[in-house]
Amino acid sequence: MLAVGADEVAAVLQALPQDVKRRAEAVPIVFEKRPSRALVADGIEEDTLGLFLGPSSLDDPGASPLPAQVILFLENIRDAAGGEERPYRKEIRKTLLHELGHSLGWEEAEVAARHLD
Secondary structure (H helix, E strand, C coil), X not given: CHHHHHHHHHHHHXXXXXXXXHHHHCCCEEEECCCCHHHHHCCCCCCCCEEEECXXXXXXXXXXXXXXXXXXXXXXXXXXXXXXXXXXXXXXHHHHHHXXXXXXXXXXXXXXXXXXX
16 A cells, blocks of 8 residues: 555646746655544544645745645545546545645635545
8 A cells, every 4th residue: 555655645746847846845744544544633634545744835934833745645546436446546636636726825725626525
């Protein structure tokens, strides 16, 4: 599962336009099975597929005590894809692009307008 996730992330990053790719590659991408108890206690839904944490590229880097990062919850993504390989890869791509949109400073409406929701 982790290898498939890493392969799909690499393919998504490779396909990005060069200016977006440079900014996206600066954001660490972390894989977890599911949101931690701490994240759930902070209000993150247990079935969340991905999450962007930290300052966006539009924010002052000192605006957040956390470094920017994208977290992909691979077990949740697999569940959402019904355990099927092809839908799983598509959902990784969709979730990654959605969270990268947030890292670029796009709000939910902008992410949706770009069909990344």
